[in-house]
Amino acid sequence: MSKKQWQGWGPAEQAQQHYLVEPRSLAGGGDVRHVAEFLRASGWTDKSKRDRMVLHSPDRNIRVSYDPVSHPGGWTIHSKATAHQPEWVAALGTQTPVEIVAGLTDALTQPRxxxxxxVWAPLQEQKWRTVPGAKHSTAASPDGTAWMQFRQEPDGQAMWCAGAGDQNGNSWSATFSTTTPMHLVQAVSTALASPEPVMRPRGRVPQSPQIRTTSVSVLPSQLSAWQQRRVDAARALTWARNWRPRKPGTTDPRLTTSYARTAHR
Incomplete structure (x- = not known):
């Protein structure tokens, strides 16, 4: 384990020990706010209950939920059928790292x-290998701890699956219904194959001989700033998507209304 220290600490703050974890697929679930706050900043409605996180897309067609209590629990992303897309469902286990879940949920807020x-391209870029002799088309990470699979069943049904696991039993899996849009499955494969480590606080790193960690001391203000940048990015994207320029020669109706009220005083 290597150790790294951040410089420029403020006198009023106490640094906290965190760990950068590699590979990210074995880092454990993480903080669900990483997913939820981005969706809220993107205009999603929070309908969470006491033991369950639930968010609805602005058009009410997609629901993202996280249930840590019931069995098997975990993440469920469900989309109603629309004029252009049949109903689809993605399910990811409780220990799926939130950074990988966010690969999918962030993509829901962005244009295709x-x-x-x-789906295979991000894996090939990171030197994942095809598993020889596998019943279904399968790619595995270089260290063998994570995998992505395309299953073609005898009845003609096809679906994508993914997951990770180590020798200590730390594991998770994800399944995507046949109708899940391919760009969303690719978003997951991209997040899964990313070589970037993820951060976990002390006491939240799974015990595994296949995990590499780097100890870092981080200020609470630094953590808040990193989280806020992600929220600000979501808000900026939402504003840019919803902004509509006025036609040349038109006047903002709010200004007209304001002027009319002033004139009648």
């Missing part, structure tokens, strides 16, 4: 790319 999605 014009390029055709390719």
């Amino acid at each position: 790319s014009a390029h055709a999605p390719n």
